[in-house]
Amino acid sequence: MLALKDVVLVKDNKTILQIDDFHLERGERLAVIGPNGAGKSTFLKVLALLEPPTSGEVFFRGEKVTGKNSLDFRRRMAVVFQEPLLLNTTVFNNVAQGMYFRGITGAQRQRRVDYWLERFGITALRHRKPLHLSGGEAQRVSLARAFVLEPEVVFLDEPFSALDFSTRLELLEELGALLANTGVTTVFVTHDFNEIPYLTDKVAVIDQGNMVYKGGLKELLAGEVTVPAVQRLLEPFKRSGLIPG
Ligand SMILES: Nc1ncnc2c1ncn2[C@@H]1O[C@H](COP(=O)(O)OP(=O)(O)OP(=O)(O)O)[C@@H](O)[C@H]1O
Numbered sequence: 001m002l003a004l005k006d007v008v009l010v011k012d013n014k015t016i017l018q019i020d021d022f023h024l025e026r027g028e029r030l031a032v033i034g035p036n037g038a039g040k041s042t043f044l045k046v047l048a049l050l051e052p053p054t055s056g057e058v059f060f061r062g063e064k065v066t067g068k069n070s071l072d073f074r075r076r077m078a079v080v081f082q083e084p085l086l087l088n089t090t091v092f093n094n095v096a097q098g099m100y101f102r103g104i105t106g107a108q109r110q111r112r113v114d115y116w117l118e119r120f121g122i123t124a125l126r127h128r129k130p131l132h133l134s135g136g137e138a139q140r141v142s143l144a145r146a147f148v149l150e151p152e153v154v155f156l157d158e159p160f161s162a163l164d165f166s167t168r169l170e171l172l173e174e175l176g177a178l179l180a181n182t183g184v185t186t187v188f189v190t191h192d193f194n195e196i197p198y199l200t201d202k203v204a205v206i207d208q209g210n211m212v213y214k215g216g217l218k219e220l221l222a223g224e225v226t227v228p229a230v231q232r233l234l235e236p237f238k239r240s241g242l243i244p245g
Pocket of ligand 1: 011012016033034036037038039040041042043
């Protein structure tokens with residue numbers, strides 16, 4: 001579905017991402033974890049075609065991404081960020097927003113928005129403005145806004161880290177069921193190992209701009225990965241008893 005080949009991203013004369021070879025299969029759900037500043041968000045932005053690399057190539061469904069086709073491809077993806085970034089208009093309009101750009105109008109638009117409002121349990125909020133939403137409600141709107149586009153790939157950049165524990169858990173459970181159900185290809189950036197099993201059993205670790213592991217979560221938590229950067233990342237979780245080990 002997506003691939004990176006010899007991708008390098010340089011900012012302020014510093015290499016912040018260097019990925020030689022990466023493949024994301026259709027229907028794959030991959031969590032991405034790593035320390036602060038490791039390059040997780042940058043990796044997500046490059047994959048979501050929001051940020052072109054300084055050098056190297058990005059492929060979408062086997063086709064090389066160029067200046068010409070990137071907007072087309074980008075419209076087949078959706079991104080949910082930690083901050084919901086809602087417009088100062090109703091919940092309905094916020095969810096409907098992306099469809100204007102994709103030329104989906106009239107009854108079809110109405111039907112799709114109604115469906116996703118219902119699916120995320122926010123139908124009753126359809127006339128509300130973002131200012132009058134809780135953090136969890138706002139993130140539900142943000143998720144509905146992404147899924148209403150029926151994207152081929154969904155990118156989630158720490159979507160729940162600003163939410164309280166029970167709201168986070170509730171959304172993780174709902175989203176996990178939804179992703180399993182739709183089979184949509186997903187990239188999920190998180191700081192917390194404990195969030196991963198709700199959405200997937202596959203994980204990539206990014207450290208200092210490099211992908212140092214991509215594989216099973218189970219193997220990683222079982223201590224089978226001997227890469228020092230992975231061990232460093234796991235250590236505080238294990239020490240505090242947040243993961244077994
Ligand atoms: N526009 C920019 N200009 C210069 N450096 C940048 C820019 N954006 C990001 N960086 C640097 O790139 C590195 C990777 O940042 P990135 O936000 O991708 O990390 P991250 O793993 O998502 O971090 P966090 O977990 O804290 O959100 C950091 O050192 C950051 O300071």
